[in-house]
Amino acid sequence: MSIDDVAARAGVHRSTVSRAFSRPEAVNAKTRQHVLEVAESLGYRMSPLAQALRRKTSNLIPLIVPDITNPFYGELAKTMASAAAERGYQLVLCVSGGESAQTNAYLTALEGMYAPFGIVAPSTSVDLDELQNVALGSRVVVVDRVEQASVPTVTVDSAAGIALAVEHLRELGHRRIAYVSGISGTYTSRDRLAAYEALAAELEMPATVLDTGSGPEAGERAAERFAGLTRGQRPTAVIAANDMVAFAFVSALGARGVSVPHEVSVMGFDGLELGARFNPRLTTVRQPIADMGAIAIDLAEKLLADGEARHVVLSPDLLVRASTAEAPR
């Protein structure tokens, strides 16, 4: 069932069928309708493969994430998939394990499939400069990472987010507000940590960083450190670099008999749906994940159109749930 079958059946030439589908305005209305009807009745659809081969561009868009198991990337993938579908693209999910080599391999493979551009959510170990060596590397937009001039990016304002968190906590009477960084070493983590430290300095508030290590054990180590402090030394609130770390931290605290928010308030940063099912339900700074997907694709299309690497910085908002409470007095 190919284009020629339709052409024969409709009594027109191949090229007319092609136009009827791809450039409808370039064909007589009557002819077009007839062709389309015949095609319909035959259950015909164009081969995206053949199209891609000829046009040298496909509708496949790679989304490269370090770990799809992390709900943040899950939510990102979900919104990205529908944003892509709305625009006629098909998202191809690639799990890089946070490795630069894998990322490049995927980009190369998908360029071979004439992917017009790609979306990368890199972890620290992915070198953006190295990215540029891959052909598709110059047609990539980066999500969830601090700006880098040469590549289009969509990020969330870390400073604003941290400010929201600190403000919320101070309104609850907290004065000793610590921070837990870590997990999978994303650039985002660093950015948020820097924002925390800067704000603490500005507010002349002691900056206590419970853990800066990366990996899933960050929450665990931070809890250990916390439990090791005397009551008087303990912070009354803790901001985690992201929701996953907050989960791990609260969980590890729980295992040590420390109760949240009774003994210490804990905030996350991400706004995952999952936080609403956590115990206690997690207060957090929400990133507009749904917007990020759509915007990333827009930026990519603009990059192709005029070669300009735009940067969009989104504003987070506060999601108050149950893991924060008034400071003990």
Next chain:
Amino acid sequence: MSIDDVAARAGVHRSTVSRAFSRPEAVNAKTRQHVLEVAESLGYRMSPLAQALRRKTSNLIPLIVPDITNPFYGELAKTMASAAAERGYQLVLCVSGGESAQTNAYLTALEGMYAPFGIVAPSTSVDLDELQNVALGSRVVVVDRVEQASVPTVTVDSAAGIALAVEHLRELGHRRIAYVSGISGTYTSRDRLAAYEALAAELEMPATVLDTGSGPEAGERAAERFAGLTRGQRPTAVIAANDMVAFAFVSALGARGVSVPHEVSVMGFDGLELGARFNPRLTTVRQPIADMGAIAIDLAEKLLADGEARHVVLSPDLLVRASTAEAPR
């Protein structure tokens, strides 16, 4: 940079280059090596698109899941992606939203790309019979769903899993063991519920189902129901249909001041990594998710080879963490 460039540079014909890559044994060792070296030096790689068009089969494998935001599907996708990559396939993630129409659309689209087969993790509303109407529908393997003779499936033994859970709880002295079903109406949920009821009957244990509704609110409703019971009526342990429901249930319980495992033990079913970061760390029945991906692909390859729809039923195991404790006496 195409096959002809390599051919010219190596002083051989196109077909020889093709063979050197695709059927190495069909070409003289010397020639082959020379060709490969030239290709290497030119940084040449075959166009998967052109190959697929000609061979009428590609290396794209659709994995269709209802919701990638659900960590279970995230973990499935992750293991599936690497299992696929190991075998030379590229996983294409499709998020169906649990809709039959979307599932069919994806299958159709990917058949157009000559996907050799597909993997579907259906939700209740996906009609397996309807699936067969789509061309690729007869080359699909189904994951995480009770057997259906005509389609290859890989599932986990629900009865064994429930038995593991009940046994664990009874060893801790629990006698009133309730159940919470629900979330996204998967067939798996039904299967597990049936297993619970059957086992309860067999053990002459009262079967209390706190909620059978579907959707994310199941845990919430179950907690409400639980809290409404007098202490004497309350079950001392609850088994949830899956980890996500367990999370929601514990969270909702917490919001009502009921503490786990102190006042009630709660078990999940799935064995998500995430459970280790829950508060308290979740005791659960673990499905061998990592195996499921690889097995699904094997089944698909066998289906293509001999047309036989095999069924693999995996055995779950117990993961004891901190959400279960001895029954109060």
Next chain:
DNA sequence: TTGAAAGCGATACCAG
């Protein structure tokens, strides 16, 4: 073992 030629299913430029 290697080369030649046809073709997968479409597009696009050039005539008419």
Next chain:
DNA sequence: CTGGTATCGCTTTCAA
């Protein structure tokens, strides 16, 4: 506006 033709990059019989 429509048809003819070459071509995208590769595979695969068929001969030599």
